[in-house]
Amino acid sequence: MIGKKNFMLAMCFFAGFKATHAQTSSDGRTGNIISTAVPFLLVAPDARSGAMGETGAATTPDISSTHWNPSKLAFLNDSYGFSVSYSPWMQKFVPDINMAYLNGYYKLDDRNVLGASLRYFSYGDIQMTGEQSQDLGVYNPNELAFDATLARSFGNNFSLGLSARYIYSNLSSGFVNGANQNIAATAFAADISGYYRSDKKPFAGKEATYSAGLNISNIGTKIQHTEGGPKDFLPTNMRLGGALTYHADELSDLTFTIDANKLLVPTLPNSTKSVPAAIFGSFSDAPGGFSEELQELNFGFGAEYMYNKQFAVRVGYFYESPEKGNRNYLTLGAGLKYNIMNIDMAYIAASTQKSPLAQTLRFTLAFNFAEVAAAVKK
Numbered sequence: 201m202i203g204k205k206n207f208m209l210a211m212c213f214f215a216g217f218k219a220t221h222a223q224t225s226s227d228g229r230t231g232n233i234i235s236t237a238v239p240f241l242l243v244a245p246d247a248r249s250g251a252m253g254e255t256g257a258a259t260t261p262d263i264s265s266t267h268w269n270p271s272k273l274a275f276l277n278d279s280y281g282f283s284v285s286y287s288p289w290m291q292k293f294v295p296d297i298n299m300a301y302l303n304g305y306y307k308l309d310d311r312n313v314l315g316a317s318l319r320y321f322s323y324g325d326i327q328m329t330g331e332q333s334q335d336l337g338v339y340n341p342n343e344l345a346f347d348a349t350l351a352r353s354f355g356n357n358f359s360l361g362l363s364a365r366y367i368y369s370n371l372s373s374g375f376v377n378g379a380n381q382n383i384a385a386t387a388f389a390a391d392i393s394g395y396y397r398s399d400k401k402p403f404a405g406k407e408a409t410y411s412a413g414l415n416i417s418n419i420g421t422k423i424q425h426t427e428g429g430p431k432d433f434l435p436t437n438m439r440l441g442g443a444l445t446y447h448a449d450e451l452s453d454l455t456f457t458i459d460a461n462k463l464l465v466p467t468l469p470n471s472t473k474s475v476p477a478a479i480f481g482s483f484s485d486a487p488g489g490f491s492e493e494l495q496e497l498n499f500g501f502g503a504e505y506m507y508n509k510q511f512a513v514r515v516g517y518f519y520e521s522p523e524k525g526n527r528n529y530l531t532l533g534a535g536l537k538y539n540i541m542n543i544d545m546a547y548i549a550a551s552t553q554k555s556p557l558a559q560t561l562r563f564t565l566a567f568n569f570a571e572v573a574a575a576v577k578k
Contacts, residue, residue: 209257233470233525234496237423237432238369238387240321240343243557245283245301247564249545250557252502252517255459257324257413258395259502263566265316266349268439269413271361271393273305273313274353280306283566289321290556296324315349323371343369349391357398363391365418367434371425381427381578389420389434400447409445414438416449416464418540422475433471436479451508454556459500467496478487495521502531510537512574514546529558 208379251257256268256550263283265556285301299322305315320573323341325489345368351361366390370384402405416438422431448454462480466472467486471478502516512535520527529550543565550558 201563202561214483217559220303223484232467232523234463234467236303236435236463236465237385237425237510238343238345238367238566239435240299240319241345241367241418242437243287243321245298245299245319246283246303247533247544247546247562248512248514248535249502250287250548250562251514251516251531251544252457252504253500253518253531255441255457255500255502255516257362257415257439257459258411258443259442259455259457259504260411260445261395264301264564265303266303266315266347266363267301269361269395269415269441270315270349270363270391270394271351271395271415272413273315273349273351273361274311274359275395275397276305276307276313278307278465278568279569280304281566283564285562287557287562288560293322298322300471309349313351313355315347315351317347317349319345319347333569341371343367343371347391357396358489359395361391361393361395361415363393363417365389365420367392367420369423369425383427385423385425387421387423389418389436391415391417391419395418403444403446406449407447409447411445413441419479430470433465433475433478436475438464440463449525452526453504453506453509454500454507455504457500457502461498461500462496467492475567489519492523495523497521497525498524511535512544516528540568 209523244250244254245267246266248262252259261272261275263281263535282304287299288298289299295373300320301317303317305313307313321343324523326339326341329416346366347363348362349361351359353359365388367387368384372382388452395411395413397411398409400409418434418436422433424431432509439461441457443455443457445453445455466473466478466482473481483493486496498520500516500518502514504512504514505576506512514533518527518531529548530547531546533544533546546562548557548559
């Protein structure tokens with residue numbers, strides 16, 4: 201038996217994302233929700249994209265591109281960099297559930313870039329009690345993912361990226377679920393991605409840059425949380441996006457972006473399909489036919505105003521069909537570059553039924569060590 205805090209955990213993930221077909225989940229999502237394991241892999245980890253409606257497939261490259269579209273790393277200008285992001289989870293109810301995201305990259309040469317990231321999701325401390333209310337100690341469920349990325353540019357306009365991922369999920373290791381022993385689960389996955397950006401072109405009397413990106417993430421093994429129990433699909437996801445950056449003058453840039461996402465897993469739960477069959481079948485397996493397949497798409501819309509490459513104001517909107525989760529919310533944020541440091545923050549203006557991150561601030565802190573080295577030489 202677990203203490204009162206287990207109720208909040210159920211709201212977060214356990215029952216919320218591993219929901220049965222056609223119900224209201226514990227995190228407020230409604231409709232015919234698609235079920236996957238380790239859904240923390242889909243949580244927006246950084247503040248910049250989080251403030252722009254959770255878009256990132258085609259936005260201008262930054263250190264957090266590792267999550268949104270790894271191929272964008274190939275077009276980063278500086279030699280190396282590092283960032284850390286922090287996202288509280290359902291902070292209004294539970295103070296110690298959160299996700300931390302560490303990210304960095306290093307340019308091998310003009311074309312090739314190595315990236316790495318570590319994502320850690322902590323469900324906080326849970327007081328365990330037995331059937332007779334005896335103290336069984338404190339337990340800390342957690343999940344993590346470690347990524348390694350290689351991105352390569354092909355000329356000035358196109359790049360490809362490949363990421364490898366190790367996933368560890370320890371939600372209830374050592375406890376018995378029915379007749380099965382719960383275990384810490386592991387899995388391996390990969391991302392494949394591409395990015396295109398145009399040269400500056402005339403637009404509305406000024407100049408503009410167009411970009412497009414595609415990232416298919418979490419292609420990998422199934423994952424098993426109980427000995428002898430079922431194996432669940434990873435949240436394999438296809439993200440397709442486009443962006444337009446309008447260069448209003450020498451100091452001002454205005455970017456508009458849109459992302460579309462689709463989970464490449466079976467619509468119905470408890471499928472025994474192989475991973476390749478599930479990916480290709482995900483475009484035509486919805487019981488409601490093509491109309492339900494369209495409902496499985498969710499969209500992010502974002503805008504960013506950047507002044508002098510130092511100050512940014514951002515806004516966005518995330519939309520999910522009422523039949524497939526009904527997450528719809530406005531996002532806001534800002535960014536500041538000071539000397540060698542970038543500070544970004546994001547805020548989701550929504551009720552807690554629309555997003556577990558509602559009414560909380562998320563932060564990303566990035567450092568450009570190449571600029572530090574240059575400053576020391578001066």
